Amino acid sequence: MSKVTLAEGVFYVGAVDWDRRLFDSLIPLPDGTSYNSYLVKGSEKTALIDTVDPTMTDVLMSHLNQVGVKKIDYVIANHAEQDHSGNLPNILERYPEAKLVCTPRCKDFLVDLLMIPEGKFITVNDKETISLGNRTLEFIHAPWVHWPETMLTYLREDKILFPCDLFGSHLATNELFVTDEGRVYEAAKRYFAEIMMPFWSNIQKHLERLKSYPIDIIAPSHGPVHNKPEFILKAYRSWVFDEPKNIVVLPYISMHGSTQKMVRHLVEALTERGVTVKQFDLTATDLGKLAMALVDAPTVVLGVPTVLAGPHPNVAHAVFLANALRPKLRFASIIGSYGWGGKTVEMLSTMMPNLKVEVLPPVLCKGFPKEADFKALDDLANTIAQKHKENKFT
Ligand code: FEO
Secondary structure (H helix, E strand, O other), X not given: OOOOEEEOOEEEOOEEEOOOOEEOOOEEOOOOEEEOXXXXXXXXXXEEEOXXXXXXXXXXXXXXXXXXXXXXXXXXXXXXXXXXXXXXXXXXXXXXXXXXXXXXXXXXXXXXHHOOOHHHEEEOOOOOEEEOOOOEEEEEEOOOOOOOOOEEEEEOOOOEEEOOOOOOOOOOOOOOEOOOHHHHHHHHHHHHHHHHHHHHHHHHHHHHXXXXXXXXXXXXXXXXXXXXXXXXXXHHHHHHHOOOOOEEEEEEOOOOOHHXXXXXXXXXXXXXXXXXXXXXXXXXXXXXHHHHXXXXXXEEEEXXXXXXXXXXXXXXXXXXXXXXXXXXXXXXXXXXXXXXXXXXXXXXXXXXXXXXXXXXXXXEEEOOOOHHHHHHHXXXXXXXXXXXXXXXXX
């Protein structure tokens, strides 16, 4: 870190993980990540807000040495997931007088996950406060962002919000504050799509609640700190409140070229009708980019060949993921080819119960697509363009 001070007496003590390339053994991290931990010194008490991933213990301890902390009174656990909580046992061992502050639900998780003794905890209610002397920490319960136990911590006197995962980004950088807004926007949108999107309606409520808190700094637990918080607040407002745009997301697989031919034709037809298309070859795409595209899109068209009487497994994987991420999709369709039959459409349709979509007529062809199939793709493009127009998706 080129700088470690957010405000006088408020320090960054986290760890940057430049080389990590996968999170939860699932999520690609093309730009690495960081696990942000913060130390707040009051006139009477000192608090540590969240810790770091278990792989980064030495970095956290070294940073605590650098800021000269001899005693920690409170360790605030905003969230129980191990990339933030994993070093709680080490911190409690090194600072045995410290009490662990969290929501009641978080306490249950931490006992289960990390076997922390019950006597170490202070559980706090929504809007409860703890005094550090000249500073006050207020705790804002924020369940289902993205786990059920989560809370945000607000440092009143300095107007700093510590929201843990919310407003975060998987982005390794040695700059404490956001400098390159374009890069951070991309990383934060990817993060939102992969982690927060399933909870977008909950986040709407939390954004409304946060309006009553004056905020000068947002210090999340991944990625750089926002000293111009309106940048990330505005981005989140657009992701959770805005209507989808005039976009079709088109993830596809092609084995021998038939489905690819159909995809190309449909993309051309949609382009002629003024619809933006985001096409993803699922043999090579970064699933994070696909997730990002789903943030703004009302329509997904799956390009899928039939394998052993069902959808190609790579498409099934993408549909499973999209169903779990619960984007604001309104319409879906399926195009592709088969050799001798199968239940591709039926099987894919049952895999997306969370997506409240109207299924538009699929276009499945036997073998290579022919004139009638291209005509059906043109009809599908007409239908999509019309639906977008009727719904004012621009
Ligand atoms: Fe960054 Fe949900 O942990």
